[in-house]
Amino acid sequence: MGSEPASAAEVADGLASCDYLADEGLATAVFLAMTLNRPLLLEGEPGVGKTETANALASWTGGELIRLQCYEGIDVAQAVYEWDYSRQLLHLRTAEATGTAARQNAEALEDELYSERFLIRRPLLRAIDAAEGPPPVLLIDEVDRADDEFEAFLLEILSDYAVTVPEVGRFAAATPPRVIITSNRTRDVHDALKRRCLYHWVEHPGFEREVAIIGRRAPGVGEALARQVAAAAAAFRELGLYKPPGVAESIDWSLALGRLGAAELTPEITQASLGSVLKYREDQQRVVDQGIGGLINQAIARAG
Amino acid sequence: MQADELAVGFANALRGAGIDVAVGSSVNYCQALGAVGLGQRSSVYWAGRTTMVTDPEDIGLYDKIFDAYYGGQQLVATPVVEVVQPIILATDDDGDDEAGDGGGDDDPGGPSFTLRWSRHEVLRDKDFADCDDDELDEAHRLMAAMARVGGTRRSRRRRRTRRTVGHPELRQTVRAAIRSGGEPVRRWYTEPGQRLRRVVLLLDVSGSMESYARALIRFVHAAVVGRRRVEVFTIGTRLTRITRELSSRDPDRALSEAADAVSDWSGGTRLGDALAEFNDRWGIRGMARGATVVVLSDGWDRGSPEVMAEQMARLHRVTHRLVWVNPLKATPGYQPLAQGMAAALPHVDDFIEGHSLRSLERLAAVLESNQSMGRG
Numbered sequence: 001m002g003s004e005p006a007s008a009a010e011v012a013d014g015l016a017s018c019d020y021l022a023d024e025g026l027a028t029a030v031f032l033a034m035t036l037n038r039p040l041l042l043e044g045e046p047g048v049g050k051t052e053t054a055n056a057l058a059s060w061t062g063g064e065l066i067r068l069q070c071y072e073g074i075d076v077a078q079a080v081y082e083w084d085y086s087r088q089l090l091h092l093r094t095a096e097a098t099g100t101a102a103r104q105n106a107e108a109l110e111d112e113l114y115s116e117r118f119l120i121r122r123p124l125l126r127a128i129d130a131a132e133g134p135p136p137v138l139l140i141d142e143v144d145r146a147d148d149e150f151e152a153f154l155l156e157i158l159s160d161y162a163v164t165v166p167e168v169g170r171f172a173a174a175t176p177p178r179v180i181i182t183s184n185r186t187r188d189v190h191d192a193l194k195r196r197c198l199y200h201w202v203e204h205p206g207f208e209r210e211v212a213i214i215g216r217r218a219p220g221v222g223e224a225l226a227r228q229v230a231a232a233a234a235a236f237r238e239l240g241l242y243k244p245p246g247v248a249e250s251i252d253w254s255l256a257l258g259r260l261g262a263a264e265l266t267p268e269i270t271q272a273s274l275g276s277v278l279k280y281r282e283d284q285q286r287v288v289d290q291g292i293g294g295l296i297n298q299a300i301a302r303a304g
Numbered sequence: 305m306q307a308d309e310l311a312v313g314f315a316n317a318l319r320g321a322g323i324d325v326a327v328g329s330s331v332n333y334c335q336a337l338g339a340v341g342l343g344q345r346s347s348v349y350w351a352g353r354t355t356m357v358t359d360p361e362d363i364g365l366y367d368k369i370f371d372a373y374y375g376g377q378q379l380v381a382t383p384v385v386e387v388v389q390p391i392i393l394a395t396d397d398d399g400d401d402e403a404g405d406g407g408g409d410d411d412p413g414g415p416s417f418t419l420r421w422s423r424h425e426v427l428r429d430k431d432f433a434d435c436d437d438d439e440l441d442e443a444h445r446l447m448a449a450m451a452r453v454g455g456t457r458r459s460r461r462r463r464r465t466r467r468t469v470g471h472p473e474l475r476q477t478v479r480a481a482i483r484s485g486g487e488p489v490r491r492w493y494t495e496p497g498q499r500l501r502r503v504v505l506l507l508d509v510s511g512s513m514e515s516y517a518r519a520l521i522r523f524v525h526a527a528v529v530g531r532r533r534v535e536v537f538t539i540g541t542r543l544t545r546i547t548r549e550l551s552s553r554d555p556d557r558a559l560s561e562a563a564d565a566v567s568d569w570s571g572g573t574r575l576g577d578a579l580a581e582f583n584d585r586w587g588i589r590g591m592a593r594g595a596t597v598v599v600l601s602d603g604w605d606r607g608s609p610e611v612m613a614e615q616m617a618r619l620h621r622v623t624h625r626l627v628w629v630n631p632l633k634a635t636p637g638y639q640p641l642a643q644g645m646a647a648a649l650p651h652v653d654d655f656i657e658g659h660s661l662r663s664l665e666r667l668a669a670v671l672e673s674n675q676s677m678g679r680g
Contacts, residue, residue, distance in 0.1 A: 038332070
């Protein structure tokens with residue numbers, strides 16, 4: 001991609017060229033995030049392709065994908081920067097052994113220890129202090145797993161795209177990274193963070209779009225099978241399962257069926273490959289109780 | 305009309321309908337409209353949704369306002385959707401507060417103090433259903449004092465410690481070593497910190513629980529305000545999340561807001577289905593994981609006991625502790641005969657009463673301790 005996109009349609013085409021089929025809402029959200037230089041917060045059911053958006057955006061724009069997986073207890077040392085303490089200690093011991101430490105004053109020694117040479121750059125600093133070229137895509141994944149303290153800290157970084165390392169100085173982004181934040185909504189992300197971001201709720205794709213997505217992501221699978229898988233996945237979503245299959249599961253399932261050499265869905269092959277689409281024993285049981293044969297026939301009828 | 309006037313008008317219409325739109329967001333909307341243009345209806349729609357809606361539950365409302373605003377007729381600046389208020393629990397509370405305050409002013413200071421203390425003692429064991437308004441008011445004050453507790457668990461975050469065992473804290477060790485000419489004489493260590501464990505309260509608001517639910521919700525409110533990691537839902541014919549409504553520090557406002565949010569106050573109960581909804585939408589995904597989950601209910605369930613047992617088992621598998629508070633348990637000779645209760649009991653770690661202040665004290669103790677007190 002050369003310069004900034006001119007329209008949401010251009011974004012949709014660009015993402016499609018990287019095998020990611022975004023609907024109009026998501027394409028508009030990404031387009032606005034790029035033109036207004038705002039982080040984009042994506043929420044939605046697991047497996048609807050939130051994380052994948054960032055991957056596609058990175059390969060389309062040519063920016064480096066920098067991923068920060070959030071987890072409970074994540075702190076500055078893991079997210080922004082850390083000093084390489086073991087190397088620092090080693091350096092100190094060397095200085096002491098060779099007698100340099102005795103000749104140098106403590107201040108000079110300290111300056112040496114806290115130079116960029118011993119600085120470990122973690123994802124946020126890497127995204128801010130990126131080299132020339134297309135701005136990197138910073139993916140902050142599952143922000144709801146981090147705690148509130150970290151969120152507050154994130155807010156600070158996202159508002160001016162700058163980090164200050166006391167011993168070295170301030171790093172500011174020449175071109176701000178494109179930021180995608182995802183959340184599974186296990187808790188509410190703080191309002192202040194939401195206000196900084198553009199927001200998009202990612203839905204399960206419609207039938208035709210899901211067929212197209214399977215076609216892109218599972219290339220060995222025939223059109224007929226893709227349609228049946230999409231129809232069956234849609235039927236599963238209506239059964240009130242613990243974990244209704246997302247697009248990610250549909251793709252996995254199609255790949256599994258392709259590997260099993262299936263040309264179309266049959267009750268036997270569905271039963272055999274059920275584990276790639278339903279990941280709870282209770283869910284599998286419910287589908288079996290409903291009668292796999294009936295469900296598959298309905299799906300085939302719907303797939304046309 | 306200018307694009308910016310149009311945008312501001314639309315933002316106001318959204319606010320009028322109850323969607324929380326920050327000023328910054330409406331500015332974003334203006335810029336977004338500039339970027340996507342006004343040519344296409346769907347672009348205008350998505351520009352607004354991306355910049356001003358931050359909660360999936362508001363999407364339906366947004367759609368409605370969008371249709372009304374851009375659908376030809378102009379909206380008046382005032383709200384379109386007026387929510388009809390059901391019975392409000394705050395009405396009688398309002399009365400209590402006035403009566404209570406007025407009475408307190410008239411009494412001479414000293415004697416009323418001792419009198420009050422003795423009243424507390426009596427009140428401790430009194431069933432909420434038998435309390436009059438003044439007594440409830442008094443009880444609420446006591447509840448506020450006891451609800452600021454909760455268990456802790458090990459945090460993943462480490463902190464520096466004075467002890468000289470455990471994980472080395474190199475940052476501080478290096479700092480100290482510079483001062484001693486490169487020799488790490490004084491070594492520092494870290495240990496895991498402590499963190500409040502999340503508490504999730506599921507409050508039954510069906511008809512059979514009404515008199516207790518009104519009292520318990522005060523306890524719940526005190527809990528929400530008192531500590532940060534509390535989530536509250538009501539269960540009745542359906543599941544409603546009221547954490548946000550209860551987070552206001554003014555109890556009466558919080559309670560009336562919560563009552564607005566709960567549409568089935570004193571309706572029937574389908575406990576199993578409501579639990580299923582909680583598990584699917586919130587609990588299993590992460591909210592209940594490692595948390596202490598407290599169900600406040602009498603266990604009268606009109607749904608099937610199988611669903612109840614299945615959902616309780618699911619919930620129990622992910623929680624740290626599952627506590628069931630049942631006001632009926634205090635009745636002499638109580639047996640958990642209600643179908644829902646009987647189905648749920650095998651999956652419960654602690655089974656306690658909830659009919660009086662003393663039993664709520666026990667609940668507070670259960671929440672604080674890290675050991676189970678059993679179902680006795």
